[in-house]
Amino acid sequence: MKKKPFITLEQARQISAQIPTPFHVYDEAGIRANARELKEAFSWNKGYREYFAVKATPNPYILKILKEEGCGCDCASYTELLMSEAVGITGHDVMFSSNVTPELDMRKAYDMGVYINLDDATYVEFLEQIADRGMPETVCLRYNPGGSFCLGNTIMDMPRDAKYGMTEDQMAGAINRLQQLGVKHFGIHAFLASNTTTNEYYPELASQLFHLAVRLHNATGAHISFINLSGGIGVDYRPEQPRCDIRVIGEGVRTRYEQILTPAGMDDIAIFTELGRYMLAPYGHLVSTVLHQKHIYREYVGLDACAANLMRPAMYGAYHYITVLGKEDAILDHVYDVTGGLCENNDKFAVQRSLPQIDVGDIVVIHDTGAHGFSMGYNYNGKLRSAEVLLKEDGSFQLIRRAETPKDYFATFDCTEFTFGE
Numbered sequence: 001m002k003k004k005p006f007i008t009l010e011q012a013r014q015i016s017a018q019i020p021t022p023f024h025v026y027d028e029a030g031i032r033a034n035a036r037e038l039k040e041a042f043s044w045n046k047g048y049r050e051y052f053a054v055k056a057t058p059n060p061y062i063l064k065i066l067k068e069e070g071c072g073c074d075c076a077s078y079t080e081l082l083m084s085e086a087v088g089i090t091g092h093d094v095m096f097s098s099n100v101t102p103e104l105d106m107r108k109a110y111d112m113g114v115y116i117n118l119d120d121a122t123y124v125e126f127l128e129q130i131a132d133r134g135m136p137e138t139v140c141l142r143y144n145p146g147g148s149f150c151l152g153n154t155i156m157d158m159p160r161d162a163k164y165g166m167t168e169d170q171m172a173g174a175i176n177r178l179q180q181l182g183v184k185h186f187g188i189h190a191f192l193a194s195n196t197t198t199n200e201y202y203p204e205l206a207s208q209l210f211h212l213a214v215r216l217h218n219a220t221g222a223h224i225s226f227i228n229l230s231g232g233i234g235v236d237y238r239p240e241q242p243r244c245d246i247r248v249i250g251e252g253v254r255t256r257y258e259q260i261l262t263p264a265g266m267d268d269i270a271i272f273t274e275l276g277r278y279m280l281a282p283y284g285h286l287v288s289t290v291l292h293q294k295h296i297y298r299e300y301v302g303l304d305a306c307a308a309n310l311m312r313p314a315m316y317g318a319y320h321y322i323t324v325l326g327k328e329d330a331i332l333d334h335v336y337d338v339t340g341g342l343c344e345n346n347d348k349f350a351v352q353r354s355l356p357q358i359d360v361g362d363i364v365v366i367h368d369t370g371a372h373g374f375s376m377g378y379n380y381n382g383k384l385r386s387a388e389v390l391l392k393e394d395g396s397f398q399l400i401r402r403a404e405t406p407k408d409y410f411a412t413f414d415c416t417e418f419t420f421g422e
């Protein structure tokens with residue numbers, strides 16, 4: 001099975017004539033269509049809202065597109081809040097789901113009037129100290145159920161080993177204290193499994209959080225105004241993998257809502273999501289040129305991109321499909337390791353991958369890099385961050401972030417003592 005890139009060789013050549021490879025390119029049409037499908041799938045819920053996880057693709061042009069599709073932002077740091085604010089996304093259009101939160105960050109979130117999601121019960125006092133103009137009307141609390149999170153017989157993740165969130169007792173205590181401080185409405189949040197490719201994750205998580213909401217409401221009398229299912233819906237990185245069906249997921253959550261919340265008289269609760277990967281991963285490609293080939297104990301193809309542009313393969317051994325542009329229909333009769341140039345042997349985008357015959361100068365597309373791609377980049381080995389390009393709906397392209405230059409790399413040194421060439 002093959003994955004089809006959203007750009008052609010001709011388009012890649014057109015772009016690279018102005019913006020040299022490597023670069024990340026994003027598909028505006030795909031991003032918009034997908035955001036609309038998600039919204040439609042949850043349209044049964046009156047208050048439904050997607051808060052895009054900014055960390056997945058922190059680029060204001062991308063945030064603006066998602067804003068136009070009705071999404072807010074999920075931020076976890078001061079700079080993410082600044083970026084969101086720069087796009088005009090503020091107040092309750094922002095969810096602040098941070099942990100180990102510095103005071104500066106918490107203060108910024110408070111000043112912007114965003115939904116603050118507290119990672120721990122001790123953060124109640126932290127927020128109280130910062131809230132010099134009174135406590136927010138609504139506060140969200142992050143839940144950690146402990147134990148293991150299972151779907152059927154499959155263990156999806158181990159919340160008891162995760163640093164996030166608080167226990168149910170701590171949540172009840174926090175709610176009681178927050179009510180004394182004047183907080184009127186509460187949100188509940190949990191993120192229990194990542195990159196799930198089953199349609200059952202959200203419905204199961206929703207079921208647990210809906211029951212929790214009923215128990216917390218009964219224990220404290222608090223008004224729960226939203227439940228945040230967070231991120232975790234995955235994408236089909238491998239061509240043979242099944243895709244999630246967002247309509248089935250939306251309906252699955254609706255069924256649990258009607259079974260659990262409606263009978264409890266709690267059917268004014270809004271459903272929020274904080275998807276990152278699902279919103280952007282398939283709509284980004286890392287486009288790179290073949291610089292070298294070598295034939296030793298294996299066949300190697302060396303690209304001008306490296307793990308500094310896309311860390312997932314090196315960090316998680318993650319699979320990313322690769323297309324050689326212009327050779328989409330060629331038979332995959334060669335086996336290569338496709339590498340970057342870092343002095344680390346895990347800098348391999350593909351290991352023993354069947355591909356068509358590759359020549360120096362070929363342009364390759366690494367698929368599904370739109371989320372947690374550019375954003376996890378770094379400068380190891382003095383490698384510079386790449387450009388980001390938007391392929392617009394009308395087929396034209398726009399540079400939405402220039403590539404770094406050596407000057408950017410050296411900018412944080414005190415340059416009066418040293419002079420960095422060029």
Ligand SMILES: *Cc1c(COP(=O)(O)O)cnc(C)c1O
Nearest residue numbers: 053097230231232274275276277
């Ligand atoms: C990373 C993260 C997300 C987004 O996760 P995806 O797997 O990209 O959907 C959402 N919420 C929080 C709190 C996160 O840390």
